[in-house]
């Protein structure tokens with residue numbers, strides 16, 4: 005594999021689940037974190053086909069659009085699926101994830117933590133139950149989201165629950181919600197994290213970001 009460079013801002017946002025895929029797999033990549041003052045010159049450089057980040061340079065290609073990049077990386081690293089129904093299962097849980105992220109990101113952008121806090125114990129709990137129900141449909145919820153191996157769905161759900169509820173910045177403020185309302189998902193979070201040294205190391209050392 006030729007050198008890989010992943011360009012995004014110094015944030016989790018649309019990049020973090022993709023970064024996690026590389027770390028989980030143990031594939032080296034340059035994690036280029038564009039600072040806001042650099043953005044005008046990056047934008048003017050022609051790097052970004054659609055004038056936005058993230059952009060991934062891999063296999064001699066330059067790829068845009070986070071969800072398309074995520075699908076490409078998943079296929080390349082062996083986290084894809086082998087039939088249409090499994091693909092549907094992956095895509096539908098990833099679409100649900102997008103809905104959740106859209107909903108909460110607004111509050112984080114506006115630093116409206118009061119609403120965020122309230123919505124975690126209301127809307128998010130309802131979403132947790134739905135995610136739990138989907139997880140339980142596959143191997144009783146004791147494995148991964150789709151089939152018998154890790155797929156893109158696992159990365160996207162892991163990253164969302166981790167970064168919106170469980171990361172250190174929140175202390176234990178929201179972890180009880182996952183444990184109480186989605187016990188299988190709670191175990192999944194530990195199982196997934198523990199299943200890769202690369203991911204564990206990254207989570208212990210990654211640059212801190214608000215979202």
Ligand SMILES: N[C@@H](CCC(=O)N[C@@H](CS)C(=O)NCC(=O)O)C(=O)O
Pocket residue numbers: 017018055056057058068069070071
């Ligand atoms: N649909 C695109 C949206 C990309 C996007 O909105 N990127 C934002 C950062 S999260 C950006 O580049 N903002 C800078 C700007 O538009 O000037 C994707 O998923 O990649």
